[in-house]
Amino acid sequence: MAGKHLNLTLKVWRQKGPKDQGGFVEYQAKNVSVDASFLEMLDAVNEEIIGKGEEPIAFDHDCREGICGACGFVIDGEAHGPMRTTTVCQLHMRNFNDGAVLTLEPFRAAAFPMIQDLMVNRSGLDRIISAGGYISANVGNAVDANANLVPKADADEAMSSATCIGCGACVAACKNASAALFTSAKISHMVLLPQGKVERQERAIRMVGAMDAEGFGACTTTGACEAACPKDIQLTNISRMNREFFSANMTKREKHKDGGAG
Amino acid sequence: MANKLDSKIPSGDIESKWSNAKFDYKLVNPANKRKHSVIVVGTGLAGASAAASLGELGYKVKAFCVHESPRRAHSVAAQGGINAAKNYQNDGDSTYRLFYDTVKGGDFRAREANVYRLAEVSANIIDQMVAQGVPFAREYGGTLANRSFGGAQVSRTFYARGQTGQQLLLGAYSEMMRQVDAGTVELRTRREMLDVVVIDGKARGIIVRNLLTGEIESHEADAVVIASGGYSNVFFLSTNAMNCAVTAAWKAHKRGAYFANPCYTQIHPTCIPVHGENQSKLTLMSESLRNDGRVWVPKAVGDKRHPSDIPESERDYYLERVYPSFGNLAPRDVASRQAKYRCDEGRGVNESGKAVYLDFADSIKRLGEDKISERYGNLFEMYDKITGDNPYKMPMRIYPAPHYTMGGLWVDYNLESTVPGLFIAGEANFSDHGANRLGASALMQGLADGYFVLPYTLGNYLGGTKLEKVTTTHDAFKSAADGVKQEISKMMGIKGNRTVDSIHKELGNIMWEYCGMGRNEAGLKKALQEIPKLKEEFWNNVRIPGEANYLNVELEKAGRVADFIELGELMCRDALERNESCGGHYREEYQVDGEAKRDDANFCHVAAWEYTGDNKPATRHKEELTFDNVHLATRSYK
Numbered sequence: 023m024a025g026k027h028l029n030l031t032l033k034v035w036r037q038k039g040p041k042d043q044g045g046f047v048e049y050q051a052k053n054v055s056v057d058a059s060f061l062e063m064l065d066a067v068n069e070e071i072i073g074k075g076e077e078p079i080a081f082d083h084d085c086r087e088g089i090c091g092a093c094g095f096v097i098d099g100e101a102h103g104p105m106r107t108t109t110v111c112q113l114h115m116r117n118f119n120d121g122a123v124l125t126l127e128p129f130r131a132a133a134f135p136m137i138q139d140l141m142v143n144r145s146g147l148d149r150i151i152s153a154g155g156y157i158s159a160n161v162g163n164a165v166d167a168n169a170n171l172v173p174k175a176d177a178d179e180a181m182s183s184a185t186c187i188g189c190g191a192c193v194a195a196c197k198n199a200s201a202a203l204f205t206s207a208k209i210s211h212m213v214l215l216p217q218g219k220v221e222r223q224e225r226a227i228r229m230v231g232a233m234d235a236e237g238f239g240a241c242t243t244t245g246a247c248e249a250a251c252p253k254d255i256q257l258t259n260i261s262r263m264n265r266e267f268f269s270a271n272m273t274k275r276e277k278h279k280d281g282g283a284g
Numbered sequence: 285m286a287n288k289l290d291s292k293i294p295s296g297d298i299e300s301k302w303s304n305a306k307f308d309y310k311l312v313n314p315a316n317k318r319k320h321s322v323i324v325v326g327t328g329l330a331g332a333s334a335a336a337s338l339g340e341l342g343y344k345v346k347a348f349c350v351h352e353s354p355r356r357a358h359s360v361a362a363q364g365g366i367n368a369a370k371n372y373q374n375d376g377d378s379t380y381r382l383f384y385d386t387v388k389g390g391d392f393r394a395r396e397a398n399v400y401r402l403a404e405v406s407a408n409i410i411d412q413m414v415a416q417g418v419p420f421a422r423e424y425g426g427t428l429a430n431r432s433f434g435g436a437q438v439s440r441t442f443y444a445r446g447q448t449g450q451q452l453l454l455g456a457y458s459e460m461m462r463q464v465d466a467g468t469v470e471l472r473t474r475r476e477m478l479d480v481v482v483i484d485g486k487a488r489g490i491i492v493r494n495l496l497t498g499e500i501e502s503h504e505a506d507a508v509v510i511a512s513g514g515y516s517n518v519f520f521l522s523t524n525a526m527n528c529a530v531t532a533a534w535k536a537h538k539r540g541a542y543f544a545n546p547c548y549t550q551i552h553p554t555c556i557p558v559h560g561e562n563q564s565k566l567t568l569m570s571e572s573l574r575n576d577g578r579v580w581v582p583k584a585v586g587d588k589r590h591p592s593d594i595p596e597s598e599r600d601y602y603l604e605r606v607y608p609s610f611g612n613l614a615p616r617d618v619a620s621r622q623a624k625y626r627c628d629e630g631r632g633v634n635e636s637g638k639a640v641y642l643d644f645a646d647s648i649k650r651l652g653e654d655k656i657s658e659r660y661g662n663l664f665e666m667y668d669k670i671t672g673d674n675p676y677k678m679p680m681r682i683y684p685a686p687h688y689t690m691g692g693l694w695v696d697y698n699l700e701s702t703v704p705g706l707f708i709a710g711e712a713n714f715s716d717h718g719a720n721r722l723g724a725s726a727l728m729q730g731l732a733d734g735y736f737v738l739p740y741t742l743g744n745y746l747g748g749t750k751l752e753k754v755t756t757t758h759d760a761f762k763s764a765a766d767g768v769k770q771e772i773s774k775m776m777g778i779k780g781n782r783t784v785d786s787i788h789k790e791l792g793n794i795m796w797e798y799c800g801m802g803r804n805e806a807g808l809k810k811a812l813q814e815i816p817k818l819k820e821e822f823w824n825n826v827r828i829p830g831e832a833n834y835l836n837v838e839l840e841k842a843g844r845v846a847d848f849i850e851l852g853e854l855m856c857r858d859a860l861e862r863n864e865s866c867g868g869h870y871r872e873e874y875q876v877d878g879e880a881k882r883d884d885a886n887f888c889h890v891a892a893w894e895y896t897g898d899n900k901p902a903t904r905h906k907e908e909l910t911f912d913n914v915h916l917a918t919r920s921y922k
Contacts, residue, residue, distance in 0.1 A: 039834055057559040059670075065785070066562050072783045072838065077830045080837055082352060084525040086565050088666065089450055090356045105669075112669045137496065138835045145473065148353050152465045156458035157417040161337045161735050164411035168372060171426030181419040181444055184451060188355055217417050 026056045028115060031123040032067065034079055040136045046125070049079075056116040060103065061086060061093065063115055081140040088112040088252060091187030094194070095140040096127040101191035101250040109189065109252040129194035133201070133237040144190045146236035147204060153232035154225035155208040157217050170216050180214035183207045185253045192247035192255070198239030203247040205233045206263030207255045213266060223270035230267050289542070289892055289907045292696040293397040298383075298913050302401045305697070309740055310747030317342035320746050323490055323505040325477045325532050327354030329449075329727060330710025331511035332456035333734025339463030341739055343746075346503060347460065348475045348492060350527055350840075355457045358513055358525040359730060362449025363570035363663065365431060365441035366413075366727040368406040373430050377438040379403045386725060387914040389435040389615055390690070390718020391867035391882065393545070393890070396913055397697055398715045405736040406728050410442055412735060418455045420444050431575055431659075433723035435615035435921070441724045446570050446663040452727055456734070475501070476840065477532040478771075479764045480508060480539045480706060487539075487706035488754050491764045493772075495840060498833040500765050502756035507705045507742055510536055511734070514689035514711040516549065518848045518855065519800070520792025522686035523555055523568040529844035530851050533693050533712050541701040542892035542905060544694035544714035546851065547859035550721055550868050551801050552687030553579075553619035554680075556670055557639045566685040567670055569642070570663055571723040574612040576647035576656060577680070579603050579619070581640050585630040591641055591679050602626055610921040617720040617868045617880075618921060620684035624801050625878060627683075634681050643679035684801060688726060690717040690868065691858075694892040694907070698741035699733060702892075705749070707742060709733035714890070719867025772832050775842050780825030784841045787822050791845070791852055794818070799856050804872040808860040815853045822849060854902055858891055861904060884916050 030051040037044025049071070054063045061083050068078035083093040088109040095110060097103035102110045105117055118124075126140060134142040184207070192203035209226055212218030218225075241260060248257045294305040312320065320343050324335045327349040335347040351357060369382040382403035387394060410428070414420065420442050421429040430439040444451040463469040472492070479491040481502070489504040512532035516522035537543045554569045580601045582594050602622055604611045614622070623640050626632060633639050648656055653676055657664065664675045671681070692714040699707050699715070710730040717725065798811035822845065828838045864887045865871045865880035874881045882888075890907040 055560050055562060057672075058562045059564075062562045062564050065564055069783055069785060072827060072829055075827075075829060077836075078838060080835060084351065084356055084527050085358060085361045086526060087361050087567050088669075089447065090358070090360045090525060092352065092356045107665075108669060112666065114669060114672070116672055141835070144352060148355070148461065148471075148473075151458060152461040154465075156462040157415070158462060159412070159415035159417075159459075160340045161412055161739070164408070164415035167370070167410045167414040167420075168427050170414075172422055173426055174422045174424050177419050177422040177426075180417075181421075181451070184419050184444075184454065185447060187450075188353065211419065212417050215417050215419065217415060 028054045028056060028118060028120045030054060030118065033123065033125045034139070035127045036079070036139055037136060039138060054115050056114070058115050059086065059111055060113040060115065061111050079140065080138040083111055086111040089187060091189040094129055094189045094191055096129065096194060098125050101129065101194040102252050107252055107254045129190050131193045131199035131238070133199060134190060134193065146238070147188050147190060147201065149236060150201065150205055150229055150232045151208065154221070154228040155212070157212060158221060159217070172215060176214050180211050183214070183255065183259055184211040186255050187253055189252065191250045191252060193238065195246040195250035196239065197244065197246065198242060200241045200247070201233050201236070201238035202241035202260050202263065203251065203255055205229050206259035209263045209266055210259040213262070222266060223274050226263065226266035226270040227274065230263070289694070289905055290696060291395060291907055292698055293395070294697065298396060298400045301397050302404055306740055309744035312743050312747040314342055318344060320344065321346065321505040322507050322509060322742065323348070323503060324509045324511060325490065326357065326511035326513060326710070326712070327457070327460065328357035328359035328511060328513055328710060329453055329456055329730030330734045331509070332357070332453065332460045333731050334509055334511060334709055334738045335469050336456060336459035336463050337735050337739045338742065339460070339466065339468035342468065345463070345469040346472065346505065347469055348472045348477060350474065350476045350495065352473055354460060354471065354473065355454060357453060358528050359453045359727070360450045361525065362727055363446045363568065364433060364572035365443035365448045365724040366409070366452060367433065367440050367724040368410045368442060368728065369403055369440060370407050370410060372428060373439045375438045377440050381438065382406060382440065384914050385436050386716070386722060387718070388919055389720055389722040391720055391880065391919055392718065392884070392888070392911060392916055393548070393866050393909065394716055394718030395909060396911060401737070402716050402729060402732050405732045408736055409728060409731045413452060413455050413731070416455045416459060418444065418451045431572055432613060434571055434574065434613045434619065435722040441572070443572065446572065446660055449727060452731065456731065477512070478535060478768045478843070480536050480703070481760050481764045482539050482703060483754055483758060483760045484752065486704045486751070489756065489761060491761070491768050493768070496835050498836065500768055502761040502765055504754055504756050504761070506746055506751050507707065509707045509709055509738060509742070510693070510712055511709040512712050514692065515848070515851055516686040516689055518791065518852050519686040519795050520789050521558065521563060521566050523552060523566050526565060529847065531844050531847045534847040534851055536693060536701065536703070536706060538895050540703045540895070541706055541708070542694040542894050543691070543854060544890050544892045545691035545719070545858065546855040546893070547799065547862060547869050548690035548719045548867060549686060550616055550688040550690060551620045551684045553616055553623055553684050554642060554682045555685035555687070556667065557634055557636065557681055557683040567666065568685070568687060569667060569680060569682055571616065573642060573660060573663065576659065577612065577642040577644050578646060579612055579640055579642055581626045581631040581633060587631070591643070600631070607921045614921045615720060615722060620801060621870060621878065623684055639681040639683045641679035642682050644675060645679070648676065688721055690714065690719060690721055694890070698744065699737055700741065700745065705745060707738060709738060719869055772839065775826070775839065775846070776828055776832050778824065778826050778828070780827050782821065782825045782827060784826060784828070784838055784845055787818065787826060788845045788848070791815070791818055791849055795852050795855070799859050802870050802872050803859050805860065808856050811856045812853065812860070815849060815856065819849045822846060854893055857902070858893065862887055862891065888916070
C-alpha cells in the first residue's frame, strides 16, 4: 500500500463560537498518503488553510492512539467514521477511496454545548462520574491487594466495561442523545468487583440522576451506541444499569438519622 | 549557591530513612488543613492522585489541566504495566531488589534515598489501586497476575491488558472526581499554566490562560504542585500526546526552579516506524511485548526478502545473542542502541531500512493465538490499524522513538524545587530514574509521588512555614499576568510566514539528529548554532491566525514551541558538558564496544541548571551523588 495517494473533498462544519451560526465549508485534501491517519490528513489541510492566512479547523485530539477519548466527530453521519471499534485518530486513509466526498460534523447533543468547529463540551460526562463513578477508598485504608480474591471472569468483564474512553460517540450516535452506555459502563465496571458492591445502590441512583440532570436523553435500546462505540462497550451494560437502578430504588434504606456513635 | 541544592536526605539506614522522615515531618492538625490551599497543575497520575489525596486530607485543592477532562491526561496511554515489589510470584523479589534494579537500570545517576522510598511504597500503590477498583489482570484462582519487564529478572509488573495507564488514570481520576463531589477539590479544565507567582521567595500562585475564552486568570495558594509531565515532544515526533509540553515546567524554571539533567531522554526501542512526511506522532508498542516477542534482523546486509522467506539460520536474534541473561528483556536504552547499530550496519528492514522485526511466531506456536490475543490483543489491533499488517501472521516492524524524559525540574527528597513551596511530581521532576527509566516504573513513580509522598512532604511545608495571607490583587500577580499578556500579544503580532508546526518539525529534526540516540561534541556544537537561529526565525516569522481572545489552537501550540526551543538549547548544552555516556545519554566518544562508558570520577552528579535571563547562558550546579548501598559498577546485562 505504501506510496499510494488520494484526493478527497471535505465538507466541514465551521462555527467560530458557541453563539455563531455555523455552516459547511468545502476543502480539498490533495495528495493524501494512504498511510496517514484521518487527523494527519486534517493536519495537512490545516497547514494549507493557515498558509492562506485563515483560521484552521478546530478539533479535539491528543494521544492519537485511540485511548484518551479526546477526539471524535461525525464523518458522513457516523460517529468516528466508517470503521467499527476505531476512533477517528486511528482511522487510516487506506480505508477511503480516491475522489471521495466526506462530510465532517461535530458530535451533536443538547448536553454537549458547541465550542468551535468540530469541538463540543463533553464535561457533562465528568459530572456523571463525579456523582458516583468511584469507590470511596481513602489512601491509607487499603488491605493487601490479594486479600480479596476476584474471580477471573468477573475481573475480565469489569475490565471490558472499564475500557470506555469517555469520547461521547454513544451520545452522538443515539437519536435521543442518551448517555446510558457511558454511565452503565462505569456502573458495571464497579459493581462487578467486590470492592464496588458496598456503594452500589447510592452509585446507581446518583449517576442515573446526574445523567438526567445533565440533559441526556432516555435510552430506548436501539443499540446505535454499541455500534458506534470505538471500544466495543456492550449493551448488556445498560441492562445491568437498569437492574441496579430499579433494585436500588426498591431496596434502598433510609439514612440512619442518629449516625454513628460518637 | 551550593546550599540551594540541599537534597535533604533523611538520616538513618536506607531502610529507615522514609520512616524517620515521616516521623520528623511537621503535621497540620485536621481543623487547620481546611485553611490551607494547594494548587495542582496537571491531572495525570501524579497530579490526580495528589489532588485526590490532599483533598481527602482536607486541604482546599484547585486542580488545573489543559484538557477538556482530567481523564485525557497522557498517563492514559501507558500500556504495559506498573511495577511493585509484592513478590506474589515467589520468585525472589523484595523492596531491596526493586531498589537495586532501579538504581542499576538508571545507570547510577539517581538519588539512592528517593529510589528506595519509591520501591518501599510500590506495594501500597497496588493495594490502593485495587481498593479503588482498578481491574488488574487476574489468575483463575482470583489472585493478581504479573508479567516481566525489561531490566529485571523477576515478574513484578501488574497490568490491565495493554491499557494499564488508562485503568490507573481512571482510578486516580475517579478518586479526584469524588473529592470534586465532596467540595475539597475545585477543578479547572482547559487552563494552561503560563507562570508561577513567587512572593517573598515562595510560590504563592499561578497565572493560567483559559483556553476557551483567552482570559488570563490569577489563582493564589499556599503551595503549588506542578505535575505537568515530560518534554519528549521537543523532538516533534515522539510517543507523547499532541498536547504534552514543557511549558508549565519551563515557566517554573524561569521563576527560579533549577532544571536537572535535561539531556536524559528515553528513546523507547519498540515503536511503530515513521511512515512519511505528514506523520504527527509515533505510537509505542508496549515493552511487555518483549515477554513473548523475539527481536531480529536478517544476518545478511541488504536482505530484502519477506520475513517468512528468511530461514531461521539466516536470522540474527541480536538481543538474545549479545545479552544472553536478559535476552529480549534488555533495558530500553540498551535495546534501542542495539536496534540503531543493526540498522546502521544496513541490516534494518522496511523500505527505509529503519526498522527491526518483533516476531511472535514462536510464542503463537507455543501458547496459541488465543493466549497471545488475551495478553496483547488491543496492541495487535492497534498495530494492524496503523500499519495495515496483521502481527499474528507477519512480524511487527519496530524502531526506537522518543518516549519519556528522565530529566526534569530538580527536587529535593521532599519533592520541593529550588523555589520554596513549589513542588514537582511525576515525570515533570527528575528524581527517581537516573539516566534511564525501567519499564513499568513511570506509573509507579507518578502514583507514589501523588498518593504517598506529597501528602506528607507538603504537610511538612505547610506546617512548618510562616505564610502571610496573599490575594491575587498583590502586585506580583498583576505583573506576572501582564508579562503573560505581553508575550501573547508579541506572538500574535509577528504575523510572519511560517506555521508553528513547520518550526516545531525543524526543531525536532535538529534534536533527533544531534541530541537523539547518539550524541557527539561536533554535533551538539552544531545544534547549539542552529537552535538560536531557529529561535530568531520563530520570533520574526511565525504565523498565528485569528485572535487571542477565544479558542486559538495555533496560539497554544506557538507558546509551547517557543518553550521547546529554549529547552532544546539547554538539553544540548547539558549533553555537551556531560562528557560521559550513561543510560539514555550516549556520547559516541565515550564507549566500550558500543556500551555506555560512565565517568564516575567526574560526572557522578546531577547537573541542575539555573536560569539567568533571556539569551543568557544558564548556570550549571552540581548535586554530588553517593552510592552507599548499590555499589558503583559497570552495568551489564550480559
